[in-house]
Each structure stands twice: as structure tokens, then as C-alpha cells.
Amino acid sequence: MKINAAIVGTGASTFGRFLPQSQLGLAAEAFKAALEDSGLKREEIDGLSMHMGSPLGLDYDRVADGLGLNIRYVNQGWTHGRFVTNALQHAALAVSAGMAEVVACVTAISFTRERAILGGPGDIEGHREEGGTHGESPPYGLTAPAGGAAIAMQRYMARYGTTSEELAAVPMQIRRHALRNPDAIMQQELTLEDHQSSRMVVDPLHLFDCCLITDGAVVTFVTTEERARDLRQKPVRIAGMQGIRSGRDEFIFAPPGLGISQQPESDSASRPVDREVYGLAGVSRDDVQGLYTYDAFSPLVLFTLERFGFCGTGEAAGFVQNGTIGPGGRLPVNTNGGLLSEAHVAGWNHMREITRQIRGTAGDRQIPGAEVLQWGTVWGDSIIFTA
Amino acid sequence: MTEITAKPLPRLDGPEAPFWAGLREGEIRVQHCVACGTPRFPASRFCPECHSDRAEWRAVEPRGEVESHCTFHKCYFPGFVGDMPYTVIQVRLDCGLRFFSNIADGGRPATGQRVAAVFEPATADVVLLKFAPEDGA
Numbered sequence: 001m002k003i004n005a006a007i008v009g010t011g012a013s014t015f016g017r018f019l020p021q022s023q024l025g026l027a028a029e030a031f032k033a034a035l036e037d038s039g040l041k042r043e044e045i046d047g048l049s050m051h052m053g054s055p056l057g058l059d060y061d062r063v064a065d066g067l068g069l070n071i072r073y074v075n076q077g078w079t080h081g082r083f084v085t086n087a088l089q090h091a092a093l094a095v096s097a098g099m100a101e102v103v104a105c106v107t108a109i110s111f112t113r114e115r116a117i118l119g120g121p122g123d124i125e126g127h128r129e130e131g132g133t134h135g136e137s138p139p140y141g142l143t144a145p146a147g148g149a150a151i152a153m154q155r156y157m158a159r160y161g162t163t164s165e166e167l168a169a170v171p172m173q174i175r176r177h178a179l180r181n182p183d184a185i186m187q188q189e190l191t192l193e194d195h196q197s198s199r200m201v202v203d204p205l206h207l208f209d210c211c212l213i214t215d216g217a218v219v220t221f222v223t224t225e226e227r228a229r230d231l232r233q234k235p236v237r238i239a240g241m242q243g244i245r246s247g248r249d250e251f252i253f254a255p256p257g258l259g260i261s262q263q264p265e266s267d268s269a270s271r272p273v274d275r276e277v278y279g280l281a282g283v284s285r286d287d288v289q290g291l292y293t294y295d296a297f298s299p300l301v302l303f304t305l306e307r308f309g310f311c312g313t314g315e316a317a318g319f320v321q322n323g324t325i326g327p328g329g330r331l332p333v334n335t336n337g338g339l340l341s342e343a344h345v346a347g348w349n350h351m352r353e354i355t356r357q358i359r360g361t362a363g364d365r366q367i368p369g370a371e372v373l374q375w376g377t378v379w380g381d382s383i384i385f386t387a
Numbered sequence: 388m389t390e391i392t393a394k395p396l397p398r399l400d401g402p403e404a405p406f407w408a409g410l411r412e413g414e415i416r417v418q419h420c421v422a423c424g425t426p427r428f429p430a431s432r433f434c435p436e437c438h439s440d441r442a443e444w445r446a447v448e449p450r451g452e453v454e455s456h457c458t459f460h461k462c463y464f465p466g467f468v469g470d471m472p473y474t475v476i477q478v479r480l481d482c483g484l485r486f487f488s489n490i491a492d493g494g495r496p497a498t499g500q501r502v503a504a505v506f507e508p509a510t511a512d513v514v515l516l517k518f519a520p521e522d523g524a
Binding site for chain 2: 118119120121127129130132135137138140141142143144146147150151152154155158197200201202203204205222248259260261262
């Protein structure tokens with residue numbers, strides 16, 4: 001089946017910490033904004049692809065009921081950030097297959113209300129007997145996603161001699177994007193000194209290597225290219241996609257080959273299987289004008305750059321120096337400010353930014369002539385968006 | 388109050404039961420494939436190498452090397468508040484399997500440090516697998 005799908009609407013709630021609204025309240029705010037943006041009517045939304053269910057987010061039946069929708073297609077992912085790509089991919093597949101005309105991808109999360117999920121007593125999945133979903137091993141105090149990212153970064157540092165000062169380029173450059181985004185929560189410049197003097201969260205990760213913990217919602221509408229042509233906005237075409245990778249080679253927060261948990265060790269170099277998305281989209285990696293990734297922790301940006309082969313193995317810390325990934329850089333990364341500096345809406349704030357960039361409405365952040373943008377994660381899935 | 392301040396404990400009644408029983412008796416027992424001999428952990432129904440469903444729990448050498456580590460300065464789980472900051476290590480046993488653990492007595496190791504298992508009682512029923520620098524290492 002050929003993918004026939006485009007993003008035709010996007011809307012967001014306010015992003016913030018300890019917002020008074022319920023998840024459903026945030027979803028409604030974002031949903032209304034997406035209707036306004038797209039020109040679609042509520043009655044035309046007949047599919048739902050939910051990223052995060054309860055308790056962090058909302059379950060599909062609650063959304064359909066609460067927003068007054070009549071739905072004939074539903075997908076709901078695991079309550080983990082990693083299912084962001086999957087939720088959008090299922091929306092694209094559903095409209096391509098005619099299972100729905102317009103699928104709303106809805107993500108409404110209250111991290112500040114459910115903090116105990118992040119490595120505390122509320123983290124049910126972290127306590128799974130065979131190990132948590134980010135390598136958690138609670139009896140030994142390895143109880144939070146940051147732990148898995150930190151232990152992977154420490155190994156990467158030992159292998160390649162990378163320093164915390166070099167890693168700092170990631171949050172510093174992403175912050176520079178955020179300064180151009182009025183929706184971003186972080187609005188002050190981040191200097192190397194700020195980064196180095198910030199408290200350790202899980203050594204070697206400083207405070208500013210860790211993403212924001214926020215509340216917010218984003219709604220994204222996906223329909224076919226034919227339907228998209230009749231709508232208000234310039235369509236953002238989903239040109240190609242590759243799925244989440246899984247198996248013994250994979251540890252959620254490490255590139256294959258780094259040797260975290262039971263991963264076999266290798267040189268971690270990008271393999272053809274990591275780069276299928278370009279061929280499927282009919283573009284080459286050199287065509288990509290901006291990269292968007294799940295920057296829950298700054299090392300994940302390095303690992304993603306290497307996984308897709310933007311640089312060689314062990315070279316990403318060098319690659320990100322001198323503004324390469326910042327505003328006006330050779331490969332801008334997360335021009336919205338990402339999870340590190342805009343807000344943590346599980347990557348959907350990045351999807352909203354991709355949409356604005358392809359439309360050419362990103363204001364001060366606009367990548368000139370943006371026609372090919374990539375979403376790709378350290379766990380290996382990806383989507384190429386084109387004009 | 389006890390519930391909130393206690394450290395998380397493993398469950399002892401699942402597929403990993405023989406591992407926890409082994410620790411109580413001073414051994415690191417993991418599944419070994421009867422067909423091809425490959426050790427594996429965590430427990431699984433089939434051998435990831437040859438897909439045989441025949442496995443037995445046998446002890447492995449309780450020695451290995453510290454491959455990586457991280458140090459928690461933020462207390463995510465209230466039970467660890469008295470240990471802050473504490474270090475988690477990744478140990479690769481000589482048999483090739485890896486475990487997340489701690490240095491017994493709370494030390495902070497160097498990458499590449501040789502270590503030997505320490506069987507550390509946590510409760511009357513639970514013994515945890517921790518490590519200490521190997522003699523002379």
C-alpha cells in the first residue's frame with residue numbers, strides 16, 4: 001500500500017507547569033485550535049490516534065465522548081514517549097487504507113500531575129520483573145528514564161572521550177531556537193557556564209541535559225493528499241516512514257552496538273536498516289533541511305545523528321559544535337526548542353513545528369525554503385515530511 | 388509511611404524465582420540453553436540464539452568488569468533518600484551477561500574495574516546482587 005497522507009491541521013493548548021486544566025481540558029483547547037487552523041468541522045473527524053493513555057494522558061473513549069466525536073477508527077499506543085512516531089504512522093496508514101477520512105492525533109499530558117510515573121512509586125512499568133522500559137532496575141536505585149540515558153552517555157564518553165562541555169552544545173543550540181519561539185517555556189539564553197554549573201540530575205547528565213516536565217496538548221489532523229488539497233492550509237506530505245526497531249540490538253536510549261543492558265557490542269555505525277526511510281520517501285539524507293528528534297535527554301540527539309548517518313560513529317559531539325544544529329546552522333535540530341526548551345508534549349510540539357516550517361509560517365525560526373524535513377528518534381523510527 | 392519510604396523490592400514468585408533463590412545461596416544462577424549452552428538473562432521461554440525451549444538454571448562465575456555507571460543526585464524514589472547521591476553500575480560478567488547493580492558499601496567505581504559479586508541481604512527473603520572490587524584489582 002502506498003502512503004497517501006498529509007498533515008492538514010495543528011493546534012496546541014497553553015504549555016506550562018502545574019496547569020489547572022485537566023488533560024481533557026487541554027485536549028479540547030488544542031482540538032479547537034486545530035479545527036480553526038485546518039478549516040475542518042468537528043463532524044469531519046472520524047479517526048483518533050492516541051499517543052498516551054491514562055493516567056499520564058487520555059484514553060480514546062474519553063476523548064471521543066468528551067469532544068463529542070463519532071469515531072470509526074482508533075489507535076492507541078503504549079503510554080510512553082517512544083510511541084509518538086507510531087501514533088502518527090498509524091494515522092497515515094489509516095487514511096491511506098480508507099479506514100478513516102480525517103484522523104486526529106491527540107496528545108494531552110499532565111506530567112506535573114503524574115510526576116511519580118517518572119521513576120517514583122507510580123512507575124508501574126519501571127518495576128516489571130524483567131526490567132523496566134528504560135532499563136530500570138529499581139532494587140538498585142535505577143528507577144528513572146534519566147538513569148538509562150546517563151549510563152549510556154557515560155559509556156559513550158568512555159568510548160569516544162566526549163566531555164560534558166561538548167555535550168552542552170546540544171541544549172545550548174536548542175535553547176537558541178527556543179528564544180525565537182514565543183511558545184517556548186525557556187526564554188533565557190543558556191551559556192556553557194550555566195550548563196556546567198547547573199546541578200547534576202543523574203551524573204553525567206546536568207539539569208540542562210534533561211527535558212522539561214510540563215503539561216500541554218497538541219492535536220494534529222491527518223487526511224489523504226486529495227482531501228488535503230481542498231483544505232485551508234498548504235499540506236505537509238508524509239513522504240515516507242520507517243517503524244520502531246526492536247530486538248536484542250536495541251536499548252531505548254542507546255544506539256545499537258553501544259553495549260547497554262544486553263545489547264551486543266559493535267562500532268555503532270549507521271547501517272542500511274537504519275536509513276530505509278530516505279529511499280521510501282524518495283529523498284536522500286543530503287536533502288534533509290532540518291532534523292526533529294525526541295530530545296528527552298541531550299545525549300539522545302547525538303545518538304540520533306549517528307544512527308541516521310549524519311556523521312560517523314563517535315563523531316556527533318564534534319558535529320554539534322559551532323552552531324551546526326542551531327539557528328541558521330547546516331542542520332537545524334528541533335527549531336521549536338524541543339523537549340529541552342519548548343515543552344514536553346512528547347514530540348507533538350515538534351510535529352507542530354515541522355508543519356509550520358513546511359508551510360513557511362515559522363516566523364523568525366523559518367528554515368529558508370523548507371521542503372524536506374525529517375523526524376527520527378534514537379530508537380530508530382522516522383518520518384520524512386515534504387512540501 | 389513505611390510503604391513510601393521503603394526501597395523497591397523484586398518479586399520472588401515470577402519467572403526469575405530461581406535467580407533470587409540462587410542469590411540467597413550465594414550463587415548467580417541464570418538460564419542456560421540445554422541445546423547450545425548460551426546463558427541468558429532476564430528469563431525467557433526460548434533461547435535467543437537457537438530458539439530451543441529447553442533451559443536449565445545454573446550458576447555462572449561471579450566475576451566481571453564495570454562497563455559503565457551513573458550517579459543519582461535527584462531522588463526519584465523516596466526510599467533512596469538516605470543514600471543520596473548513589474551510583475548505579477553496569478557490570479559485564481565474564482559469561483557475557485550484564486547486570487545493573489551497585490558497589491557494595493556505596494562506592495563509586497572506575498570503568499574497567501574488575502569486580503566480584505557480593506550477596507547483600509536486603510530483607511529476610513531478598514538478597515541483592517552487588518559487587519566489590521576484586522581482590523588485588
